[in-house]
Amino acid sequence: MPKPTKGPRLGGGPAHERLLLANLAAALFTHKSITTTETKAKRLRPLAERLVTFAKRGDLHARRRVLSVIGDKEVVHVLFTEIAPLVADRPGGYTRITKVGNRKGDNAPMAVIELVLEPVTPKAKAKKAAPAAAAPVAEETPVEEAPEAEVAESTDAEAGAESQAEGAAAEAAAEEAVEAPADEKAEEKSE
Template identity: 85%
Template sequence: MPKPTKGPRLGGGPAHERLLLANLAAALFTHKSITTTETKAKRLRPLAERLITFAKRGDLHARRRVLSVIGDKEVVHVLFTEIAPLVAEREGGYTRITKVGNRKGDNAPLAVIELVLEPVAKKKPAAKKAAAPKAAPAEVPAEAPVEETPAEEVVEAPVEEAPEADVAETKAPAEETAADEDAK
């Protein structure tokens, strides 16, 4: 059994809060966006997301569970036929809350809660990006042996930063330590 929330309820008792949230959810599904207080928007978000998840399932049992919360059959029909197909690829986060300032009369903080109906932008997995740079240095050809020049003839030239130079710098200390260990 779910644990009831502590503290004051929205509008009085738990039954009134349940009705108030059901009406807010029905208005959200009908208009796709509503303006309400921040507190009501934050309490509405989990209920609306749960109802949308039921609508995505689309079976009769899910429809009856949504009807037990929202009594209006037209709103439930809109939820199942219009909203659920638009969020079918989305795994969660069906709503967005944006704070819009305070109400003129009582200075209550207002927020707009709206449905996120934009298509999901697929992200490329980060593991493939990390594997690609590791493969690139392996393809760099081995450097030719460097001839040692006397100290007097050394001329400093501007160094360009390139991936090949970074690979050579990282390999050089490892080769030096291996040579030092062999000498010992």
């Protein structure tokens, strides 16, 4: 059995709250932005998000579910034909609540709830991958071909890495030189 929302209802009983939220949702979809109290805006947000999700589906069953909440065919038509295509690429977060201070008469905290209709910009994941891909290209350049002026301009960390690479190359060359005469001496003794 569904349990009612904890705390006081907006405006009275649960039926009145349901109608009040439906009217706020209709006004939000009609005007794209409304000013109301913070409490009403916070209670409206999940309802409005759910209705926009239904509108994104766009089928007849979704339209009838939205009509059962809002009841105004013109508002539902606007939601399905104008708002849903604008938020089709957005995975969620169709509304934005901005606090605007207190009301002059009763000092109630006010907020503006609006639809987020701007196109979605993708995250900058490609930019992070590009420098990582460019780094191995810089490491592939041979150390011997680099002019001395460029080596002097490199940072201490780069110089340390280069000197380690040069040291490893020198050790490998020395081992080869030591092994080559030893192999030649072994061949001479066997003959």
